[in-house]
Amino acid sequence: MTFLSGLLILGFGGHARAVADVALASGIKQLCFIDSNARPNETFGEFPVLRSWDEELPDGWSVMPASGDGVSRQTQCDWVTGRGWPLATLVSPVATVGFGATVGPGTLVAHHAHVGPMASVGAGCIVNTGAIIEHECVVGDFTHVSIKAAVAGRCHIGRFCFIGAGSTVIDGIRVHDGVTLGAGACAHRNLEEPGVYVGVPAKKIAGKTAN
Structure with a gap:
């Protein structure tokens, strides 16, 4: 910074x-x-x-x-x-941003967060306290990866997503623009429509949509 x-x-x-x-x-x-x-x-x-x-x-x-x-x-x-x-672009002095990773303008990488090597985090994002975005992930603009959430390697998270506190996105998953993944949920397959997903494994709540 x-x-x-x-x-x-x-x-x-x-x-x-x-x-x-x-x-x-x-x-x-x-x-x-x-x-x-x-x-x-x-x-x-x-x-x-x-x-x-x-x-x-x-x-x-x-x-x-x-x-x-x-x-x-x-x-x-x-x-x-x-x-x-x-x-x-704000990166906490007790956060880590790996080799070759990029963090866009207007983005916060908060205390004890980690952005892995070769990952890309877009503009206007929040990588909140203790969140992990691992190697070679792509995170779209204006997405929030909440506290203690973990996005495993080579995932693609869309724009305007909310990855809830303590949730997990496993390796290689794609998450559509406008998805909310509820606190503690686990995305083990691609989330191909905007909306709110909860549970382990994460399932869409009927009739609910994200921003």
Whole structure:
């Protein structure tokens, strides 16, 4: 990650606070949150939470989308790039990114996460605390691999997916765009339609669809 002197964080929910924690652990000294629902004079420690931002971005700063929802993160990314501002890529100092792996702009790799060698993680993604994306995986834009989830080698995870906490995607599986894999579920075969899948092995819930 290129050193940043400051970070503008879009949002002030739980994920935004996790972003701030990784930023501070990475040595970024200045933070500011933007959230239209901010209370007057709200802060996160010493850092301000503003309702809007009408200024130019200071030199050396970058911007991080921090909605927990993939569609909203895409909107945030579009807002940033439309202004010609740089999107941050944040990798915790206690995470690992393997040889030849790539992590896209606007993506967070949180504490104790692992991205294996030659893997590719797209833009606006969340690789959450303790998550594993193993060797040669491809993870599409605006997907969230949640805490302690494990995506085994050579999997292909689509865009706007949510891989739930503690879930497992076994080797070589393909997951369609817009799939939600429930917490603790196991995908042992390709998930070829968008929707919500739960259980071991994972099965689609009738009538349910993901974002």
